[in-house]
Amino acid sequence: MTATTTAPGSADTAAVRRAISSTPRPTRPGPLSAALTFGWRGMLKVKHVPEQLLDVTVTPVMFLLMFTYLFGGAIAGSTSAYLDYTLPGLLVMSVLFTTVYSGVSLNTDLTKGVVDRFRTLPIWRPAPLLGSLLGDSVRYVIAGTVIIVVGVALGFRPDGGVLGAVAALGLVVAFSFGLSWVFSVLGLLMRSPNAVMNAGFMAIFPLTFLSNVFVDPATLPGPLEAFVDVNPISVLATASRSLMAGAPDGTAIVVSLAVAAGLAAVFLPLTTRLYRSR
Amino acid sequence: MSTQTALAIDARGLGKSFGETRAVDGVDLAVPAGAIYGVLGPNGAGKTTTIRMLATLIPPDAGSARVLGHDVVSEAATVRELVSLTGQLASVDEELTGRENLRLLGRLLGYPRAAAKDRADELLDAFDIAEAGGKLVKHYSGGMRRRLDIAASIVVTPRLMFLDEPTTGLDPRSRNQVWEIARALVAEGTTILLCTQYLEEADQLADGIAVIDRGRVIAEGTPADLKASVGTGSLYLRLLHPGQRAEAAQLLERTVGPVVLEPEPAALSATGADAGRAAIAVAELSRAGFPLVHFSLQQPSLDEVFLALTGHAAEETSPLSDDLQEHLS
Numbered sequence: 256m257t258a259t260t261t262a263p264g265s266a267d268t269a270a271v272r273r274a275i276s277s278t279p280r281p282t283r284p285g286p287l288s289a290a291l292t293f294g295w296r297g298m299l300k301v302k303h304v305p306e307q308l309l310d311v312t313v314t315p316v317m318f319l320l321m322f323t324y325l326f327g328g329a330i331a332g333s334t335s336a337y338l339d340y341t342l343p344g345l346l347v348m349s350v351l352f353t354t355v356y357s358g359v360s361l362n363t364d365l366t367k368g369v370v371d372r373f374r375t376l377p378i379w380r381p382a383p384l385l386g387s388l389l390g391d392s393v394r395y396v397i398a399g400t401v402i403i404v405v406g407v408a409l410g411f412r413p414d415g416g417v418l419g420a421v422a423a424l425g426l427v428v429a430f431s432f433g434l435s436w437v438f439s440v441l442g443l444l445m446r447s448p449n450a451v452m453n454a455g456f457m458a459i460f461p462l463t464f465l466s467n468v469f470v471d472p473a474t475l476p477g478p479l480e481a482f483v484d485v486n487p488i489s490v491l492a493t494a495s496r497s498l499m500a501g502a503p504d505g506t507a508i509v510v511s512l513a514v515a516a517g518l519a520a521v522f523l524p525l526t527t528r529l530y531r532s533r
Numbered sequence: 534m535s536t537q538t539a540l541a542i543d544a545r546g547l548g549k550s551f552g553e554t555r556a557v558d559g560v561d562l563a564v565p566a567g568a569i570y571g572v573l574g575p576n577g578a579g580k581t582t583t584i585r586m587l588a589t590l591i592p593p594d595a596g597s598a599r600v601l602g603h604d605v606v607s608e609a610a611t612v613r614e615l616v617s618l619t620g621q622l623a624s625v626d627e628e629l630t631g632r633e634n635l636r637l638l639g640r641l642l643g644y645p646r647a648a649a650k651d652r653a654d655e656l657l658d659a660f661d662i663a664e665a666g667g668k669l670v671k672h673y674s675g676g677m678r679r680r681l682d683i684a685a686s687i688v689v690t691p692r693l694m695f696l697d698e699p700t701t702g703l704d705p706r707s708r709n710q711v712w713e714i715a716r717a718l719v720a721e722g723t724t725i726l727l728c729t730q731y732l733e734e735a736d737q738l739a740d741g742i743a744v745i746d747r748g749r750v751i752a753e754g755t756p757a758d759l760k761a762s763v764g765t766g767s768l769y770l771r772l773l774h775p776g777q778r779a780e781a782a783q784l785l786e787r788t789v790g791p792v793v794l795e796p797e798p799a800a801l802s803a804t805g806a807d808a809g810r811a812a813i814a815v816a817e818l819s820r821a822g823f824p825l826v827h828f829s830l831q832q833p834s835l836d837e838v839f840l841a842l843t844g845h846a847a848e849e850t851s852p853l854s855d856d857l858q859e860h861l862s
């Protein structure tokens with residue numbers, strides 16, 4: 256029952272009523288403005304949840320140290336020669352791991368009901384998805400930069416110089432824009448963020464190891480070599496290596512971009528459709 | 534638009550299935566504008582699914598609904614301009630601060646940067662979360678989170694607001710705060726569709742109630758109508774001396790109505806007690822030399838409403854029981 260005196264803990268009703276009545280309806284934002292606002296949200300998350308970024312940057316750095324110093328000499332004759340070979344590939348690994356989080360964070364939004372709120376807003380419907388890409392790209396660039404900087408600290412001196420490294424990073428980030436939609440679909444289909452993470456890494460981990468990121472496929476048995484050669488991650492690593500070496504491999508670059516475009520062409524529409532109906 | 538006759542929600546034969554489960558099975562709702570309308574039902578009754586259809590989140594697979602005069606399917610975009618949803622899960626971003634959540638929505642609704650910030654601060658103040666405004670929402674208490682959630686729904690005051698079980702899991706103090714906010718919203722002209730499992734909540738807030746069970750409306754009316762259909766509550770007593778229980782029961786049966794002996798040896802309760810008769814009974818017991826440790830007058834529960842309306846207890850519908858129902862009918 257309501258008492259005659261105001262119950263303790265009751266909200267300040269007058270202030271609530273003022274807050275309710277003081278809202279002239281603003282004109283709704285355009286598509287770009289809405290998408291940029293979601294981009295801002297993505298940035299805030301990078302700031303508030305740095306652990307997520309740490310996870311995906313620490314693993315490749317560990318691989319970098321382990322492979323270079325444990326196996327580097329055995330694989331490539333010397334650790335510095337191996338570093339030259341593997342760092343452009345580890346850049347690929349580092350950034351591609353980060354794309355799994357596109358699916359994880361989408362699934363988090365879904366299971367927490369945040370997607371419901373966004374979907375009842377009168378905004379351009381793809382804005383949340385495109386906006387989050389913006390936040391993701393910041394994550395990609397940070398993850399990629401960390402691995403390059405660690406490499407340089409260990410003595411990596413690519414012939415392509417700063418320009419080559421930046422070009423390689425740009426290519427890998429562009430590829431990630433395509434790949435991230437695959438994980439977005441996963442994020443919209445699976446039941447929990449953890450399930451998305453496990454499924455994502457279960458797919459991307461073996462694909463990374465069955466590529467030329469760590470070893471030259473010429474040393475592998477025939478059928479395995481054939482697989483490694485057609486693995487898009489190998490192609491991307493080759494392209495990244497060529498850019499860092501200052502001798503761009505046109506075919507590898509074009510194929511990488513084409514694969515990314517293909518993934519986006521299939522999985523972006525699927526993502527928007529699922530996002531709308533879930 | 535004339536407000537007397539306008540219906541905020543006009544749903545006819547609304548239905549939705551998920552695979553084998555008929556979650557909503559032909560719901561009709563006529564919700565007048567400018568009031569709180571309660572949808573009362575147990576777990577799995579189809580409340581959330583109904584709200585999600587009305588809020589344009591999922592399309593119905595049967596029937597149709599107009600919200601503030603606009604069809605929820607063909608005019609979904611217009612409906613979205615006029616409504617807001619406070620879902621069953623407090624749908625705020627846990628990885629942002631409270632202030633950032635509100636600024637985000639302000640920006641998405643079209644406020645310029647500075648205005649969005651001012652609006653966020655105004656709402657944080659009004660909803661008593663200003664102190665925690667800079668903290669990440671994942672560290673908020675349930676009550677704070679729910680208030681933030683409601684604040685997020687009124688960054689621009691909606692004409693119609695959906696509130697899905699807004700007080701489930703809240704302590705009485707937080708629950709009262711939410712109720713006051715709901716009342717303030719209605720006083721400022723917003724219509725509220727409130728889903729709840731608590732008869733008391735519907736009784737406190739709603740002007741009209743629809744009771745739903747297994748996807749169907751099984752009763753409709755004012756809270757008073759519904760309570761009348763169940764009868765009054767029960768008087769619960771605890772005696773000082775357990776040995777007096779049998780005698781006390783006799784007296785109680787004469788003054789109030791049928792008595793149930795509670796599991797606890799000193800406790801008993803009488804059904805059919807209204808406040809007047811309960812007061813007389815308590816007075817008579819003391820006068821007759823039965824010292825009381827405790828007495829209380831209890832509202833009929835949702836369970837009792839369901840029992841009265843359907844003849845079965847309020848329980849979660851499982852696919853099995855649905856099948857059984859179909860089999861029997």
Ligand SMILES: Nc1ncnc2c1ncn2[C@@H]1O[C@H](COP(=O)(O)OP(=O)(O)OP(=O)(O)O)[C@@H](O)[C@H]1O
Pocket residue numbers: 551552554555556557574575576577578579580581582583621730850
């Ligand atoms: N997305 C879904 N997929 C499959 N089944 C669903 C889905 N959403 C709801 N259901 C089922 O539909 C029925 C009605 O669910 P709904 O969430 O609408 O009930 P509710 O009245 O809101 O219950 P609660 O009080 O537990 O929130 C339940 O049997 C539920 O399991």
Ligand SMILES: [Mg+2]
Pocket residue numbers: 580581582621697
């Ligand atoms: Mg529900």
